[in-house]
Amino acid sequence: MRKIVSFLIAAGIGAGVVLYNDKDFKSVLSELGLKDLFGQSTAASSGARPSGPDAQLSEKMQAFVNCNNRVNRAFRNNFESYAKLYEARDGGNVEDTPFVSMNHFSSFKVEVYEQNNEMSKQCADELDKAVAAQPVDADLDRVGRSYASTLRTLLPVVNDIDRYYAQKNYRDDAMKQGRALDAKLRPLMTKLAADGDEINRLLTERTAGLRDRELVAHEKARGRDADWHLQNTMIVARRAIEDIEKSATGKQPTLAEVKAIEAKLDAAYTAGVEYAKANPPADPARKPIWFFVEADVSRLVTAVKEVRRTLETDPASAKAISDINAAFSSYNSLVRNYNLRANLGG
Structure with missing residues (x-):
């Protein structure tokens, strides 16, 4: 299939x-x-x-597409909400004022019903399989390995952040652990975002020609x-x-x-x-x-x-x-x- x-x-x-x-x-x-x-x-x-090399490329790209559509977008959006909350909390605003509530950060979960980072883990696992699959694509394989590795390193950090803010621990330590976690988070998010942008660019390039060829083949076969x-x-x-x-x-x-x-x-x-x-x-x-x-x-x-x-x-x-x-x-x-x-x- x-x-x-x-x-x-x-x-x-x-x-x-x-x-x-x-x-x-x-x-x-x-x-x-x-x-x-x-x-x-x-x-x-x-x-x-698609047939031949196009079929292989289509199947290989699917893992990248799935990660891009679901995980990459979720992490970007969640980080944006987190950054607003961090700025407010680090500025000394540890109470749930209207301003802070307006910029409320809930978690880094990909979906609200996610329990144990299963969607992110699946993304990384599927990228590993895609990188190992044919055809070899040096650029896509390289960034796929990097994205999966960064994502796995990132998960324990965002889990700690989720617990920290969910339990309002910033009210106990004046944001000490919050700042330490933020220092771990930002370089990882920068790397993940850069890899995500590269995946987007590569997929755009590869899918453009593939879709054109499929459309031509379709017209020949069925009009x-x-x-x-x-x-x-x-x-x-x-x-x-x-x-x-x-x-x-x-x-x-x-x-x-x-x-x-x-x-x-x-x-x-x-x-x-x-x-x-x-x-x-x-x-x-x-x-x-x-x-x-x-x-x-x-x-x-x-x-x-x-x-x-x-x-x-x-x-x-x-x-x-x-x-x-x-x-x-x-x-x-x-x-x-x-x-x-x-x-x-x-």
């Missing part, structure tokens, strides 16, 4: 990115004896599956069907966000850049909508994924248009960056819905 290979979720200006699940779910459905999500037999849909329009739109959406992120690095994206991004995204969305209208699902109970994510794509198109409109009317305003981050948020919502539908089978 082939595992998921993913697209990237964007986290906002200055933040890391994550991946969307370009899942080879047809191989899973085939083993279950079901039809694929587009009402066709799995045999008819097999032409677009521009619902699956093709879905994947094409997801690819274009991802590149729209990447292009906005690149153009916004160190400067505001130009109106011309955003217009070009908008045109490509709107064209892909319009083509998908027109295909869906002309080809309604034979069984309303088994709609293609497109019908579930179409509204999310529409919201992303609208968000990108809002970026363009602000650049046309008030390019110097802070609203431009706010609109860009709103576009990132819209993309993330699209990705999460896509991932949910792909994993649940539509």
Whole structure:
């Protein structure tokens, strides 16, 4: 059974990115004896599956995608909340005042129901397996080993931090242990974040060509069907966000850049909508994924248009960056819905 290979979720200006699940779910459905999500037999849909080196690379990357989407983002977000709380506590604010409560840090858990760092440990274990798997990818393997090692070193530190703040021990020692734990935490988080950024960059590079080849193979095998329009739109959406992120690095994206991004995204969305209208699902109970994510794509198109409109009317305003981050948020919502539908089978 082939595992998921993913697209990237964007986290906002200055933040890391994550991946969307370009899942080879047809191989899973085939083993279950079901039809694929587009009402066709799995045999008819097999032409677009990755094969040879692409299949190996897709499977290898899955561990990196899983860690990136779940663990890396969680640690970044948790550290941001922790840093605000640490600053408040270290400034002598040891009471639960409204200011401190507003910046409340709960824990470094990946999910609230995590009991024993099982998600982080699974991430590190899966990275070890991926690094050992073919094909050899020197850069990806190197950063995978580093990320797994740093993560394992980090876990006992964040566990101590979680207990320290949960038990409010800073009220007993005037933040003495809190400062010591913080000194251990920050270099590890810096290393983890740097490795996470490198994983993001490498995955972006490798998945771009892979997805293009899969889309071409799909069109040859099945034409521009619902699956093709879905994947094409997801690819274009991802590149729209990447292009906005690149153009916004160190400067505001130009109106011309955003217009070009908008045109490509709107064209892909319009083509998908027109295909869906002309080809309604034979069984309303088994709609293609497109019908579930179409509204999310529409919201992303609208968000990108809002970026363009602000650049046309008030390019110097802070609203431009706010609109860009709103576009990132819209993309993330699209990705999460896509991932949910792909994993649940539509």
